[in-house]
Amino acid sequence: MLINNVGIAEKRLFTETDYRQQNKEMLINMVSLTKLYYVFLSGMAQQKSAVLIDITSAASFNPLPCPTVYVVTKAYFLSLTKKLAIKTEK
Structure with missing residues (x-):
């Protein structure tokens, strides 16, 4: 079983947030999530459930104006x- 609640959020406006922070947010919220799923689902294929x-x-579900990258x-x-x-x- 995998329970996933990965994510970080920058609270400032898009134009007020340093790109390095936005990149960090994307790496954690998307890249690490994708890798986590890949590893988990690859292992899951060998199990019955x-x-x-x-x-x-x-x-x-409902895009908000801020925080944009999040x-x-x-x-x-x-x-x-x-x-x-x-x-x-x-």
Whole structure:
């Protein structure tokens, strides 16, 4: 079983946030998430059953004006989770 609640958020406006901080947020919220899923699902293929529980933000459903990068990364989180759920059902 994997329970996933990965993510960080920068609270400042997009233009007021240093790019390095935005990049860090994208790396944690998207790149590490993708790697985590890859490793987990690769191992899951060898088992008869496994459970993946995702806990995301309401921001993934309803884009907010701020924090911009966080909202976009959470939309990615939701989209990837939905796609993998469809793919692994088959």
